[in-house]
Amino acid sequence: MNWSWMLPEGFSTVSGDIDFIYYVILWITGVIFVGTEALLIYFLVRYRHVEGRKAAFHHGSTRVEVVWTMIPLFIVIGLGIMSKGVWDRVKREVPPGGLGYIVTARQFEWNTTYPGPDGALGTADDFSTLNALHAPVGRPIVLTLRAEDVLHSFFIPEFRIKQDAVPGRDITVWFEATQPGEYTLGCAELCGIGHTTMNGAVTIYTAADYQAWAATQSAQ
């Protein structure tokens, strides 16, 4: 059994930044957890009922209250500032020069449409794959995420990317893989009876291999 709190290895250009915030929070909360629980146990032992000992008659202290209001406040402000930068980078700043795909979710499959040799989506030479997503390494992949029926959630754990697909909306998602290989595409939003089967493979190629793969696909 894996009792580890370490994240699985990440393989996208944003996974390092996301994981860093996770570990910062893990350290901060870990220290607070150990500190408060240890203090609790110490008090329970030290101030357990002993015949003839009376508790202190003490109602509190404004100074102490101010201290333990400010400390958590500064911690969360710091975490908020850290998080905002990464969040904006992932969700609000789509890098230029990306390769555009359309990903359409429906019960219970992922359908990816790729631009053909003309490099443009929505033309006759487009081709598509079912429950598979193929992409080159080292280049931003900019997805237009759609859903045909109910909510689904596009989730590639190794890339730390998650985005709900909403019927009636086009939502932009991007990622850039850092290493060729096979990864997992899953659905993270309950979408019906077959939700559990709604997964696919993400295949990341080198740039040359991707060209070759795309050529065979558009030839068909």
Added chain:
Amino acid sequence: MSTTEKEILHAGGGGGHHEHHELPFLRKYIFSTDHKTIAKQFMFVSLFFLVVGGALASLMRWQLGFPGQPMPGGGILPDAMMAPTPDGAIMLPEFYNSLVTMHGTIMIFFAIMPLLVGVFGNLLIPLQIGAEDMAFPRLNMASFWLAVPAGILMLASFGVEGGAAGAGWTSYAPLSSSGEWTGVYLGQQLWLASLAVLGFSSLAGAVNYISTVINMRAPGMTWFRIPLATWALFITAILILLAMPILAGALIMLLFDQTIGTAFFRPQYGGEPLLWQHLFWFFGHPEVYILILPAMGITSEVLSNRARKPIFGYHSMVLAIIGIAFLGWIVWGHHMFMSGMNPLLGTSFMISTMAIAVPSAIKVFNWLATLWKADIHFDSPMLHALSFVSMFIIGGLSGIFMASTPVDMYIHDTYFIVAHIHYVLFGGSLFAIFAGITFWFPKMFGRMMNEPLNKVHWALTFVFYNLVFFPMHNLGVQGMMRRIYDFTQYDYLQPLQPMNRFITISAFLLVASQSLFVISFFWSIFKGRKATDNPWDSNTLEWTVPSPPPHGNFAEIPVVYRGPYEYSSPESDRDFLPQTEPPRGMPASAPAPAT
């Protein structure tokens, strides 16, 4: 106070009469207007639903621990739930989805919420403020008798064609908006109707609690002499009053989408699925605090009493309750970081969500400081209250992970969330409920509980609870999604099978341990040692009246001289100083201080 003033107060107390005339059985036990009887009614019904919710969770855990394997005894369930095979019955995915949905719904709306609000709100508010009953006793009765049909509707949905609702307790549209996506038609409609009825029950309770606290406090019971349990229940009632109409509106809109062809949430006809999420969570996040604030109040009562020490920072505790309740209205979007909502809004909801960590931290530090230089008695209510504090620390800290939008991108909709919610709702609310039941049981039933049995129950619950829910953090960190029927469909999740099996076995033991509480509960009702008026040497008003208190509660409306937590005061030779005890040198008949 003059005699006439007292008479007016009595008359205002909802028909308070002390002459004891026997009520017919039906009026006394079934259609009772006595807040204490209604509290007991809520207790029996919601403990029943707690057992139902636990049974549903056990079924779910079987499938997760032993995916696709025949379930022992599963053959007795109908074919719509379990697929019969030669080796035994295997759970169907549609039944699993119903289990996910109904476990959450029943635990939140029919177990935890009525246990906290229905039981302790009814029991404690009039007794702790020195009132004879609620402001509107008949409305109070209606509140309970609306909850009963709501519960029957919810349970009945298991038996209808298509099965019970299967779109999650959050019922996200469009999945929930039409049976074409789930195969569940009537079940989903019953779910919506049941919760709408329950909403009216909660509203009836809420207006009652608010009116009672504002208008019916005994002389001398100033705002800052109100015990923290009643403070928390009062603020909770305000949250319910404001949040429930939003839920009711959303439920009715979804019911119309389901039945008469409207398109509020159905995109193919121009509806907007995100509108459901906004409405649901605008109700749903205050709901989270409805489920935790009363638990915090109960914990404060028990902790201060069993530590024989004034609660540390009473005023900051009250302000923290109000602060949490206020901030609770502007954080709903943190459930929607991945929903497709504008990411800029994500940032503002992240900031408000992080801010709510501050009042929560204040409360934890105040509880810890209450134990400093205390005189701690480890009775079973105290063990549960201490468990609340230590488990709430974990639940609060794990919340910081998903408050951070980038980290949430990975852990959203994984078992990390399941772990978090159970650390707050089970580790938090349910331990506080056990603390509350074991603490006020003598007042409710006139008998002490079986303390050795309670202690064994606490120890087993504490251990197995942590063995069930702590590893769920690890599952989430490994990327296991929630609400998933068969995680082994994903290659990368297959190594998690041993941990899932471990959790399942622990869950069975956790559920089995609860039988000790059931035994202790019923044994104590009939066989427990007779309770005195004030078995815990407490200061608050409910302990100045007989156990159980008579109809009308107080033989004479009490006069309050001080705050509720004057334990170990040098003013008294004992280690407690009841709120009603006149200050030294002041005769009992002296006029009450101005309110």
